Amino acid sequence: MHKIKLIQGDITTIAVEAMVNAANSSLLGGGGVDGAIHRAGGPEILDECRKIKNRQGGCKTGDAVITQAGHLPADYVIHAVGPFWSGGNNHECELLRKTYQSCFDLISQYGIKSVSFPNISTGIYKFPKELAAQIALDVIKKSLAEHPEIQQVNICCFEPESYQIYLSMVSR
Template sequence: MDLPGDRSYTVSVRVGDPGEVRVELGDITESRYDAIVNAANSDLLPGGGVCGAIHRAGGPAVTEECRRIRSERGPLLPGQAVATTAGMLSAKYVIHTVGPIWRGGNHGEAEVLSSCYRESIRVADDLGLHNMAFPAISTGIFGYPAEKAAWVAIPCAIEQLRTAKWVVYISMMMFDKSTLDAFAAAAMAQRNPLPGTPYEIGIWEIK
C-alpha cells in the first residue's frame, strides 16, 4: 500500500481491542489527549522546537513545576520520563522525556530512544490515563534520522499497548509531512509481523 503524495493522511495500527497506535499530522500543543509528551532537555528548561512550544503553550505552571522537579531530583537522564501539570494546555499532563543525541547509531541511541517511549507510556499508565500523544522524539536538533527513529518508536508503542493497564490509544503526532511519511512507513510495515511476535496488528485506515 503506497503512501498518499502531498495529501495529509493518518495511519492506524490496531493492537487488540481497543488498542490503537495512530500516526497523524498535527500540532501537539493543540491536541486534546490526556497527556502529551515533551521532547525535553535534561534540565527540564524551555528549549527550542517542540519543547519550547509546549512550555509556551502550557505557561508558567509547566515551567515552574519543571524547575521544582529539577531542584529536587537533579537532571532528568536520557531515557527517563516524568510528568508535570499541563498548565494552559488542553491535556491533563505533560510527560517530559529526554531523548538521545544521534552520534551515528552505534552508541546506544536506539536503546535510549526505546526507553523514552517505554517510560513515558509507563508514567501515563501509572496515572491511569487512557490516551497520549508523542512527538518524533530526538528527530529535531538532536539529529536522530526520522526513518530510523520511527522503527524504534512504532514497535515500542505497539509492544507497550499489549501490557498497559489503562493506556489504549497512542498518537504519534508529526509536525511535518516528511516525518509523517517516515513514521507512517514504519507503521505500515507492521502489517505482517514475523511469526511468534506477541501482537496481532493491521492497517485499518489511510485517509
C-alpha cells in the first residue's frame, strides 16, 4: 500500500506524470472533474480530444485515450470513460473495472511512473461510491503488483465523503 497515496483535494493541482480525467464519451469536456481538467489544462487538451474524436468517434465506455496535459502539472491526461450506474444489471461493475484497467494499459505503454485518479463514475454518473472505491482499489493493487515500475498512484478525492470511504478501506 506504500505506493498508493490518498489525497483530499483538487486533482488539477497535484504534480504527477499523468492525471486521469473522468471523461465522457464525446471527450469534449463536461462537468465535475472533466470540466475542471479542461479549464485548468487549457485549450490544447480540447484540441487533442477533438482530433481523437474526429479520428475514432470519441471514446467508448470502459476505454481510455491519452493527450498532452496543457497547463496542468502533468505530462499527460488519460481520459477514461466510466459507466453510468443504472441499477447494476448492465455490467456497470465490469465496465468500471475495464475503465481502470484501460488507464493502466496506457500507463504501462507510456512508461508512466506516477498517476492521479479521481473517483471515476461516482459524480453525475451515480455509481455507488463504496462499490466504485472497492473496484478502483482492486484494480490499482493488481496493477501495481503486475507493474513494479509504477512508483506512485494517487487517489484524489475532491469531497470529504469519498475521502472517508477510501480512508476506511485502505486502513483495513
